[in-house]
Amino acid sequence: AYVITDPCIDVKDGDCTVACPVDCIYEGGRMFxxxxxxxxxxxLCLSVxxxxxxxxxxxxxxxxxxxxxxxxxxxxPD
Ligand code: SF4
Ligand code: F3S
Structure with a gap:
């Protein structure tokens, strides 16, 4: 799977959620x-x-x- 890392913290641009075809990117407190x-x-989320x-x-x-x-x-846990 792809993973979101620290540069997202307090940035939360959100374009990745628009790009994702299966809506598997979720907003948390300080990042997605x-x-x-x-x-x-x-x-698809990588480049946006x-x-x-x-x-x-x-x-x-x-x-x-x-x-x-x-x-x-x-x-x-799963
Ligand atoms: Fe995974 Fe693709 Fe969604 Fe990125 S856009 S989170 S790679 S399914
Ligand atoms: Fe965060 Fe980049 Fe998505 S800043 S919300 S991982 S577009």
Whole structure:
């Protein structure tokens, strides 16, 4: 799944939610989160984020790798 990381915090541009064909991007307190079970890995959200907050979960930069769990935890255990 794709993952939203720290540049989204307090930016919350929201264009990713418009781009997502399956509406699996949800607004949280200070950022948005991608539901890992609903994301179809289409990659459409990646290019629209103005702050490059979205990463493919197998290619997340080392300093943002914790956001994989942050996105998952927002939705709770499966
Ligand atoms: Fe939605 Fe596609 Fe982005 Fe997944 S990769 S969050 S399905 S736009
Ligand atoms: Fe956040 Fe970028 Fe979406 S700032 S809300 S991940 S377009």
């Amino acid at each position: 989160y991608i539901h890992p079970g609903e994301c179809i890995n289409c990659g 984020c103005p702050v490059d907050a979205i990463s493919w979960d197998e290619e997340i930069p080392q300093d943002r790798v914790q956001f994989k769990a942050v996105n998952q935890d927002f939705f709770g």
